[in-house]
Amino acid sequence: MSKVVCVLYDDPVDGYPKSYPRDGLPKIEKYPDGQTLPTPKAIDFAPGALLGSVSGELGLRKYLESQGHKFVVTSDKDGPDSRFERELADAEIVISQPFWPAYLTAERIAKAKNLKLAVTAGIGSDHVDLQAAMDRGMTVAEVTYCNSISVSEHVVMMILGLVRNYIPSYQWVVKGGWNIADCAARSYDLEGMHVGTVAAGRIGLAVLRRLKPFEVKLHYTDRHRLPAEVERELNLTWHPNAEAMVKVCDVVTINAPLHPETENLFNETLIAKMKRGAYLINTARGKICNRDAVARALETGQLAGYAGDVWFPQPAPKDHPWRTMPHHGMTPHISGTSLSAQTRYAAGVREILECWFEKRPIRNEYLIVSGGKLAGTGAHSYSAGNATSGSEEAAKFKTKA
Ligand code: NDP
Numbered sequence: 001m002s003k004v005v006c007v008l009y010d011d012p013v014d015g016y017p018k019s020y021p022r023d024g025l026p027k028i029e030k031y032p033d034g035q036t037l038p039t040p041k042a043i044d045f046a047p048g049a050l051l052g053s054v055s056g057e058l059g060l061r062k063y064l065e066s067q068g069h070k071f072v073v074t075s076d077k078d079g080p081d082s083r084f085e086r087e088l089a090d091a092e093i094v095i096s097q098p099f100w101p102a103y104l105t106a107e108r109i110a111k112a113k114n115l116k117l118a119v120t121a122g123i124g125s126d127h128v129d130l131q132a133a134m135d136r137g138m139t140v141a142e143v144t145y146c147n148s149i150s151v152s153e154h155v156v157m158m159i160l161g162l163v164r165n166y167i168p169s170y171q172w173v174v175k176g177g178w179n180i181a182d183c184a185a186r187s188y189d190l191e192g193m194h195v196g197t198v199a200a201g202r203i204g205l206a207v208l209r210r211l212k213p214f215e216v217k218l219h220y221t222d223r224h225r226l227p228a229e230v231e232r233e234l235n236l237t238w239h240p241n242a243e244a245m246v247k248v249c250d251v252v253t254i255n256a257p258l259h260p261e262t263e264n265l266f267n268e269t270l271i272a273k274m275k276r277g278a279y280l281i282n283t284a285r286g287k288i289c290n291r292d293a294v295a296r297a298l299e300t301g302q303l304a305g306y307a308g309d310v311w312f313p314q315p316a317p318k319d320h321p322w323r324t325m326p327h328h329g330m331t332p333h334i335s336g337t338s339l340s341a342q343t344r345y346a347a348g349v350r351e352i353l354e355c356w357f358e359k360r361p362i363r364n365e366y367l368i369v370s371g372g373k374l375a376g377t378g379a380h381s382y383s384a385g386n387a388t389s390g391s392e393e394a395a396k397f398k399t400k401a
Helices: 060-066 083-088 107-112 130-136 148-164 164-172 178-186 202-214 228-234 240-248 268-273 290-299 337-359 376-381 391-399
Strands: 003-005 069-073 093-096 119-120 141-142 193-197 217-223 236-239 251-254 280-282 303-309 327-332 368-369
Touching: 003 083, 060 069, 069 083, 083 093, 083 107, 083 217, 093 148, 093 337, 107 130, 119 337, 130 368, 148 202, 148 280, 148 303, 148 327, 164 178, 178 280, 193 202, 193 240, 202 217, 202 228, 217 240, 228 236, 236 240, 240 268, 290 303, 368 376
Parallel strands: 003 069, 003 093, 093 119, 119 141, 193 217, 193 251, 217 236, 251 280, 280 303, 303 327
Antiparallel strands: 141 368
């Protein structure tokens, strides 16, 4: 018998949904690179249901309890008195989501003597101290590709939202106005602009592909170069680093994981090298951008707009400056948790758990840490080290008005 602790975000304020706007989901056969969607032996949920909140339980309760395991689900994750911290003491498996991350710091890993497996229901395992996980010999796995396309759609939406000044224009309508000049004074066409992505992995490449029909000039920087035929097909310009790329771009989108190499990459110095009036979109991780440098750049006009859905810590404190800075288009961390994505990552978590309990190997592409080192996708896309420092600040969301 194993104890599985699962940290999920709260149900909607009006209660768990009794119905949904649409019936079912389109059938996706394969991811763009040919990788298959999750293949658990069975699922116990209806595709399209809200699975990522506490009552949704990722659709796992029936399966886990039928195997004799103890399954604890909570949203209470921050601070030493939280349910998560208490339940962690004898947990073997922790499941968490980047949207509402249960930060697994070195201190928490040290206290959790039985902890062997951390599963990310989504993509991005930076909420786990990967160095501590390697030192302990834990396995860290995530559901690679489950929401990469979901995020790429969000990125395109946010680029268009900022460049065309959508949100303030919408707000004029809600306020009863007809203020065309107020709306138009910050509104441009995307056509002809230079758009660059920091990282051209699953999300970055999907963003580039989706932007191609907009007749923009596409740029990227990545540690590994894309195949020459992809560069030709999309007419891409590769840059050896972010600094070289941002100098020539009107729009920059960040699609790299958070790890020691990317933490604080967009600091005051790098932002100062961007074109005046550039737009920055970050749906990767909040800590890749320096919080105060972004807010200042929007105030001075160095950036014309900033949008994204990732913050640090999460949930962001109520006084986080990104909530109130000018010309932003922030959302809470939602791009990878559409109902469509939830179906895929819930099935992926089930697949990982089935493999774990049946002592079958977890797919290599799902692995981040295994056998004391970075493995699978982790070995390709991350660098060793820890990016969780400061995560205890997340407890402020509960305590500060
Ligand atoms: P991938 O692993 O497919 O792509 C990551 C890419 O980042 C790889 O191509 C990797 O390069 C590149 N990279 C890593 N470090 C650097 C660096 N220092 N400079 C330039 N490029 C770098 O992952 P996805 O595209 O699926 O996801 C990317 C990230 O997006 C996730 O790690 C997560 O943080 C975030 N995300 C956010 C979501 C949301 O809801 N907002 C949901 C899903 C993901 P290479 O492998 O070539 O070395």
